[in-house]
Amino acid sequence: MNLLPEAETLYARLRERLAPDIDRFDALVGIHSGGVWLAERLQRELAPAKALGSIDISFYRDDLAQRGLGRSRVRASHIPFPVQDARILLVDDVLYTGRTVRAAINELFDYGRPARVELAVLVDRGERELPICARYVAHTLPQPLPADERLELARNEAGLFTLRTLRDEPPTTR
Amino acid sequence: MSHPQLDEHGRLQHLLSLDGLPREVLLQILDMAEPFLEVTEREVKKVPLLRGKSVFNLFFENSTRTRTTFEIAAKRLSADVINLNVSTSSTTKGESLLDTIDNLCAMNADMFVVRHASSGAPFLIARHLRERGLEHIHVVNAGDGRYAHPTQGLLDMYTIRHYKKDFSRLTVAIVGDVLHSRVARSEIAALTTLGVGELRVIGPKTLLPVGLEQFGARVFHDLRQGLRDVDVVMMLRLQNERMKGALLPSKEEYHQRFGLTPEKLALAKPDAIVMHPGPLNRGIEIDSAVADGPRSVILPQVTFGIAVRMAVMSLLAGQGAQA
């Protein structure tokens, strides 16, 4: 049984770990949807002058034929800065198989050749299927979650974060 | 009778027509087109969504323009595109339409984009694929006879929504050769599904089908009257061959009565937009001053068309293997 810490606590920890390094980056890019909320808040609280982007990896998924585009609305990616030679911090809520991050990096490269891409996540739930590693992690689960359990970030009207688990869905690309 | 473009779960299996397409699916496609529009504005205008898929552009009737837009859309989705121009005469003499389809299925096609001179031809192909148990192969109708041109209809709806938002408050006029126009039929079907405020159809009696009122359209034979206070003017292309067969006396008279000039457009609302599916017959159905003028959204239509076709192909490919 995994006891999840409060999302707000984790967020504070992630911000703390990032703060000394924030000037190593030119831009923050969040992955839809939890990663975008995290990136927005990190940028606001740590580096309001830095560029902020968002990525929806729906068009880069490797399981379209199995799962389709799904019912949820696909959003446009928004990269309002030159990617060429930029130092980019990619932000997501949960790191799992690594496939989402793979898709996000692929997509970034279609905008240009960044100088460096690093990864920050709130929770690492382990069980990677690709050689991907986050440099900034607020919390690593001590034990794996069941495969049919999905972990994701939610944001309430006040802008506060909570973590929730969802069942009865096939494994996502996380 | 369930519509052959939907599977047993009501999901879109093929895109055959907008006539019979549920409103929520139509809106889903329009919504999906938005992020694809963003893709077409990127430096690398390509996403890997359909990587490894084979899209066959099967044009039994030549149309470089439509074929190209499908080709661009498929390539921007990273699909492999194979273009086949099969002239109708060669198939009637030798191989039948369904023989051609069987052959291409054996080459492991994933999607057929079909243009055919006969109304209903894509339905025949879809039915054949079902009978053959090849339901994982999708059919996109790229125009059949006088019946349907669903991606054109969708891009037109995308365009109207982009500029005008709420369909229920709009008065839309379709002008020209509705009788022979698959574009008009798809537009009428989509506008009706989306609950357009008022639909007008304007043209001479020789170019309008019987019983347009059944579609909820108001029929006008006078362009000036019909254009009064409209929000959207959708022009149709006039084919040259209409001058034969006693449908119209001359291009000149058509232009004089039904051609869109700045002076006639002035009767529409001041912010009315003008659309045309292309290619334009300048000086016949539309004056250059209108086509190139500030109300014209003809070129944005083309851009939106790519995004809409990307959305359609992605939606279909994404529903193939879902059990």
Place this chain on the structure above:
Amino acid sequence: MRVRIRGARLVDPRRRQEELADLLIADGRIVGRGPAPDFHADHTIEAEGLVVCPGLIDTFARLREPGFEYRATLASELKAAVRGGITRVVTPPDTDPPLDEAGLVEMLRFRSEALGLAHVHPVGALTLGLKGERLSEMALLAEVGCVALGQADVPIADSLSLFRAFQYAATFDLPVWLTASDPWLAAAGCAHDGEVAARLGLPGIPACAETIALARLLELARATGVRLHVQHLSSAASLPLLAQAKASGLPVSASVSALHLACSEHDIGHFDTHTHVIPPLRSQADRAALAQAVAEGLIDVIDSNHTPVDDDAKAVPFAESEPGATGLELLLPLTLAWGRERGLDLAAALAPITDHPARLLGQENAGHLGEGAVADLCLFDPEARWQVTPESLASLGKNTPLLGQTVQGRVVATLVAGRPVFSR
């Protein structure tokens, strides 16, 4: 050979009479009815629960020979006919070559008689090659057994040629059987020019393609005195013209196809090529008016308009598909369905496919169950329901919009001149 059919519901459309009795047959003719204990039969057919009616007469069925044997053959289609309870088939002249020579007609009659199934009555070509230009040898054709002269569905565009053909046929009091269709208005179309064709973008055939042609046929009949039969009317607008002509005493009759009493343009659905027929299936209102007109006797006959088409010719886009529907085995169930819809008793419902066509053909000994009538009989179960499938049809033409549907009324046995030619 003496045959007793025991315990059947005898339905005689000519006398509008229904009776539960035995039917007695001797030497191929009906000799009486009733228990008749002193009638010693060589052969007894138990028919309890079945209807016995005169063998059906189909006034328009393409048998596809000569020339179209890849679609159907005399053997296959006459077998289908008797399975459908039909004992007499009138076949139109649009074979290849067309039936414009006495030799062709003789050959057709000889070959069909040899099969020993249903009788075949050819309609000879009115003009050579059905081209509408030169007259055929009408008198000779009649001599070798043509019941009428006609053009199948091929119009004669030139009014002068038509006028002269009528005059010549009238000289010998030969009936002329034609389809009312204006060649120009119908040329480009493949469906009724109405709601469905407008929506589906199918080139339309307006109702006036029929009414204009009908008016022209009727006026030429009036001018020449020819006996005119108009085949398979499709539109309500034709009915007043027909009524007026009949009221004015013109010797004119008309038929409707069973399919046009069952289906409308809406059955086209999503381009079902099986609904591509000539004349086109028209509106619901047309269908209702035609059904009413047959019940009133304005339209005399229901025909099958049997047109076997091979699958390949239907597996193409709608407008390119070959028109026609198979009909021999559906004539009875569709006519019965029409009768139920109109609330008619069986005798009245069967009249347009027995008594009326017998009169049209001048066959006084057919189409009824009176003493002395030829024992051409149809025994059917009026309650039996069956599904129309390619396997359930003996005709080589499997093309019908009714595929997959369930119909009511199934033929159990068919007799020609007292001899069983089919039994289930």
